Amino acid sequence: MGEIVHFVGRDALSARENLELFISHAKANFPFTNIHWESNSWDITTFNIGRAQGKLKKVAHFKSMRDESRSRSIVQVPFESDFLCFAKATFSEVMRRLRLAEFKRHLYALQAIEQALIDSKLRPCITQLTPFVLDKACDLLTARFADSWTTARVLERIVTEVVNPARLTPSLLEWRSPIQYKAPVRNDRIATKESDKAVARLPSLESILALAEIHHTSTNVSDKLTTAFVSLAMYAPSRSAEILSLPVDCLRSADTKDGPIMGIAWAPAKGAGAMTKFAASDEFEAVVKETVRYLIELGAPARTAAAWYAKNPNDIYLPPEREHLRGLPITLLEAAKILGKETAIHSSKAKNYGLIKTGEITHDQSRLEEGLKSGSAPLYEFKSLEKFALGKLPAAFPILDGHTGLKWHEALFMFPENILRPNAEPLLYVPSSLSTNQFNNQLGANPGGVTTFSRNNKVNPDGSTISITTHDFRHLLNTLAQSKHLSESLIAFWSGRKNVKQNEWYDHLPQEAFIEAYLKLGAKQRPLQAEGHLEAKVNSIAIAHGLTREQALKLELGATHRTRYGICRHDHALTPCPKDKDCVSCGEHTFVKGDKRHHDEAEFQFKLHEKAVADAEAADERGEPGASRWLKLHQPKLERWRLVLTMMNDPTIADGTFITLPPPENSQSKAGLAQAVRIVNLDAKEPKKPRAKVDDDVDADEKLLLDMGFF
Numbered sequence: 001m002g003e004i005v006h007f008v009g010r011d012a013l014s015a016r017e018n019l020e021l022f023i024s025h026a027k028a029n030f031p032f033t034n035i036h037w038e039s040n041s042w043d044i045t046t047f048n049i050g051r052a053q054g055k056l057k058k059v060a061h062f063k064s065m066r067d068e069s070r071s072r073s074i075v076q077v078p079f080e081s082d083f084l085c086f087a088k089a090t091f092s093e094v095m096r097r098l099r100l101a102e103f104k105r106h107l108y109a110l111q112a113i114e115q116a117l118i119d120s121k122l123r124p125c126i127t128q129l130t131p132f133v134l135d136k137a138c139d140l141l142t143a144r145f146a147d148s149w150t151t152a153r154v155l156e157r158i159v160t161e162v163v164n165p166a167r168l169t170p171s172l173l174e175w176r177s178p179i180q181y182k183a184p185v186r187n188d189r190i191a192t193k194e195s196d197k198a199v200a201r202l203p204s205l206e207s208i209l210a211l212a213e214i215h216h217t218s219t220n221v222s223d224k225l226t227t228a229f230v231s232l233a234m235y236a237p238s239r240s241a242e243i244l245s246l247p248v249d250c251l252r253s254a255d256t257k258d259g260p261i262m263g264i265a266w267a268p269a270k271g272a273g274a275m276t277k278f279a280a281s282d283e284f285e286a287v288v289k290e291t292v293r294y295l296i297e298l299g300a301p302a303r304t305a306a307a308w309y310a311k312n313p314n315d316i317y318l319p320p321e322r323e324h325l326r327g328l329p330i331t332l333l334e335a336a337k338i339l340g341k342e343t344a345i346h347s348s349k350a351k352n353y354g355l356i357k358t359g360e361i362t363h364d365q366s367r368l369e370e371g372l373k374s375g376s377a378p379l380y381e382f383k384s385l386e387k388f389a390l391g392k393l394p395a396a397f398p399i400l401d402g403h404t405g406l407k408w409h410e411a412l413f414m415f416p417e418n419i420l421r422p423n424a425e426p427l428l429y430v431p432s433s434l435s436t437n438q439f440n441n442q443l444g445a446n447p448g449g450v451t452t453f454s455r456n457n458k459v460n461p462d463g464s465t466i467s468i469t470t471h472d473f474r475h476l477l478n479t480l481a482q483s484k485h486l487s488e489s490l491i492a493f494w495s496g497r498k499n500v501k502q503n504e505w506y507d508h509l510p511q512e513a514f515i516e517a518y519l520k521l522g523a524k525q526r527p528l529q530a531e532g533h534l535e536a537k538v539n540s541i542a543i544a545h546g547l548t549r550e551q552a553l554k555l556e557l558g559a560t561h562r563t564r565y566g567i568c569r570h571d572h573a574l575t576p577c578p579k580d581k582d583c584v585s586c587g588e589h590t591f592v593k594g595d596k597r598h599h600d601e602a603e604f605q606f607k608l609h610e611k612a613v614a615d616a617e618a619a620d621e622r623g624e625p626g627a628s629r630w631l632k633l634h635q636p637k638l639e640r641w642r643l644v645l646t647m648m649n650d651p652t653i654a655d656g657t658f659i660t661l662p663p664p665e666n667s668q669s670k671a672g673l674a675q676a677v678r679i680v681n682l683d684a685k686e687p688k689k690p691r692a693k694v695d696d697d698v699d700a701d702e703k704l705l706l707d708m709g710f711f
Contacts, residue, residue: 009167340428587663594655
């Protein structure tokens with residue numbers, strides 16, 4: 001590639017003369033092929049193939065803000081003639097220099113400049129541009145976009161990199177965008193309007209559980225394909241384009257001291273180097289292996305056809321058993337079989353496949369559809385079907401991903417045409433790539449309302465429809481990583497980021513909070529029920545601080561973490577645990593009704609204490625020393641485990657309810673122990689009074705400490 005020559009205007013010339021030279025320079029260095037300068041719509045699909053571009057078309061439309069066609073691929077009201085050539089020259093030069101993947105912002109900025117000139121009662125020519133006009137352009141962008149900072153920055157670049165160097169205005173412009181950059185808002189421990197917006201990026205717990213169930217139970221191809229995508233999205237924090245550009249041979253293996261582990265070869269989309277992301281568990285390894293196997297099998301016929309087209313771009317692919325039909329007139333049944341359609345094409349639908357009649361018929365029974373009454377069938381031009389099939393391939397074929405050079409027949413997400421359309425039969429030998437929008441539609445954005453969730457009768461607890469996006473899974477996994485306090489460098493590497501600073505866009509949790517699904521999975525989660533001391537404490541906090549019950553509950557659960565016995569709410573950042581391994585005697589410990597692990601542990605602990613207490617009682621009856629002291633300490637624990645088990649087995653308490661016991665009468669903290677020692681010392685200084693005889697192995701001081709719950 002030759003050196004890029006930038007146009008520089010001459011001070012001796014007028015702004016108008018420099019503008020004419022700038023346009024001539026752009027025409028002479030036009031970077032696009034098969035595009036006419038005079039056209040107001042430039043198809044630049046093959047100029048810079050993007051990530052998992054597939055069938056996506058890239059068209060630059062030079063239309064004004066007054067054009068009411070909006071996002072439609074037409075131009076009804078182009079730029080004014082005085083502005084049009086400048087807009088084309090600027091766009092051409094910017095793309096030649098930068099080869100931008102996201103080019104529409106430059107078109108939006110040009111639209112704002114032209115409209116601001118018109119609104120300022122000036123001739124819509126770039127030579128009339130002033131800082132005042134640029135300020136008006138910013139106002140237009142602010143009214144048009146929720147976040148206009150990025151497009152306003154493009155305005156700055158047009159001024160500093162095009163207008164000023166080319167001397168397109170009578171005097172150099174010194175202008176900066178007045179639109180300030182807004183950093184992402186972090187979440188807080190208690191829900192606020194800002195944090196609600198951040199948490200909204202996370203998929204709800206209901207949606208995750210629903211997708212997991214659908215993945216294992218549904219036989220619908222659209223459901224299986226969608227949940228296969230979700231399985232890979234939940235494997236590691238990934239962008240949709242990274243998943244859609246995975247190759248067929250994406251699985252990798254590495255040897256460790258504990259045996260081989262599985263990974264997926266990944267090509268990050270934003271500058272980070274190629275990497276292998278390994279499975280977090282044996283279970284996920286099995287899920288991903290099965291998912292990849294399913295995707296390979298589902299897309300095998302389409303990949304075979306794509307490989308043919310990569311070598312034979314001008315000839316239609318024919319299955320081996322149909323190769324004898326090449327170049328010959330064909331019946332509707334033969335046309336269907338060539339495309340990979342099981343049933344014959346109906347005569348009324350022949351035009352949909354571009355089929356043109358030859359005017360001939362055949363009586364050959366082997367070429368006819370079974371049960372055809374007439375015993376004959378019309379013949380159609382082979383070339384018309386070939387034109388239809390080749391027309392399905394995009395301009396960028398055979399390249400699917402410009403970042404990695406991945407070809408269609410090498411892609412994991414390459415499937416037969418119509419694979420996601422429930423009302424159309426798949427065309428096995430017509431390869432088709434899938435887009436992010438198609439999966440977003442399946443996950444809830446479908447305007448028609450038919451989604452993976454609706455097909456399986458899955459809704460939110462309040463009855464509302466479930467809707468998430470492909471990018472939400474990336475936010476979820478990053479949030480879980482942040483909640484585990486992994487290093488920023490490790491999270492960035494795992495996520496495929498080049499810059500650690502990008503982590504903050506995906507962190508939706510307070511730094512001091514540990515992972516707890518109820519708190520972290522969004523506003524549509526199932527309401528949490530509490531039973532026992534926790535409910536009373538939450539109500540007390542809500543009344544004392546003027547909070548809602550939900551806010552008070554989140555505040556109380558802010559430092560939850562899992563233990564062997566259940567869930568601990570003690571904040572270890574404030575004080576060490578005063579009841580280490582004695583969770584049942586703590587008022588800050590919580591059990592979840594319906595959690596098998598919690599129930600099994602409670603049952604085990606109850607049986608353990610029941611046997612130990614029975615043995616101690618027998619020893620006490622035999623007069624063994626220390627037995628009565630042991631009973632005083634462990635009998636209350638047995639009763640608390642009995643109470644836990646009773647509540648866990650209570651059918652009136654709903655599954656998922658948080659169960660808590662009241663704190664014991666005496667605190668087993670260091671402060672409590674110090675207070676007990678002081679009481680003992682004071683008691684020792686007082687005159688001795690006659691008192692009832694106690695067990696020989698327990699003196700008065702020891703009994704006092706036992707009564708207070710120590711030892």
